[in-house]
Amino acid sequence: MKPRFPIWTMCGYLDSHGELYFIEALENGAWTAIGDATVKPENPPIAIWRGDYLGRGIGRRAMQAVIARLRQRGCEKITGSTVYKWNQASLHMHQNLGFRIVGETEREYYLELDLSQSRN
Numbered sequence: 001m002k003p004r005f006p007i008w009t010m011c012g013y014l015d016s017h018g019e020l021y022f023i024e025a026l027e028n029g030a031w032t033a034i035g036d037a038t039v040k041p042e043n044p045p046i047a048i049w050r051g052d053y054l055g056r057g058i059g060r061r062a063m064q065a066v067i068a069r070l071r072q073r074g075c076e077k078i079t080g081s082t083v084y085k086w087n088q089a090s091l092h093m094h095q096n097l098g099f100r101i102v103g104e105t106e107r108e109y110y111l112e113l114d115l116s117q118s119r120n
């Protein structure tokens, strides 16, 4: 059987390229990891892992926290955010937070957010 991609490999990569945070939800009195987000000025990644938490405003609030942290660190622009064209949730989330499309390929959009303009 082919070995599965170890999640700690991905987490190690993200943590060494930015500040990796887990997004947690309180379930039956215990905090449970339901996603991750990494604070970095180029293409900050975010993912909600559990389907039952999608579309509940968590991604938007987590990305707002990423933006606030980058602003606190003195970052003036988020660049290179890459969103597949089919990924309407991610595209809406980015655009509603002020990201602008600055380029595209057949499959994906590239977005940027000017932190000196946006107030999210």
Ligand SMILES: CC(C)(COP(=O)(O)OP(=O)(O)OC[C@H]1O[C@@H](n2cnc3c(N)ncnc32)[C@H](O)[C@@H]1OP(=O)(O)O)[C@@H](O)C(=O)NCCC(=O)NCCS
Pocket (backbone or CB within 6 Å): 046, 047, 048, 049, 053, 054, 055, 056, 057, 058, 059, 060, 061, 082, 083, 084, 087, 088, 089, 090, 092, 093, 096
């Ligand atoms: C992208 C992602 C982080 C968004 O998180 P979420 O918690 O599901 O999204 P939210 O509930 O915060 O919604 C954000 C916006 O997108 C809209 N939206 C959410 N799901 C949508 C969908 N399936 N289609 C279209 N719009 C959608 C919401 O209406 C909301 O708009 P608003 O700010 O005007 O209210 C989440 O879908 C995810 O983890 N997807 C898998 C990994 C991924 O694609 N990561 C991003 C890679 S670029």
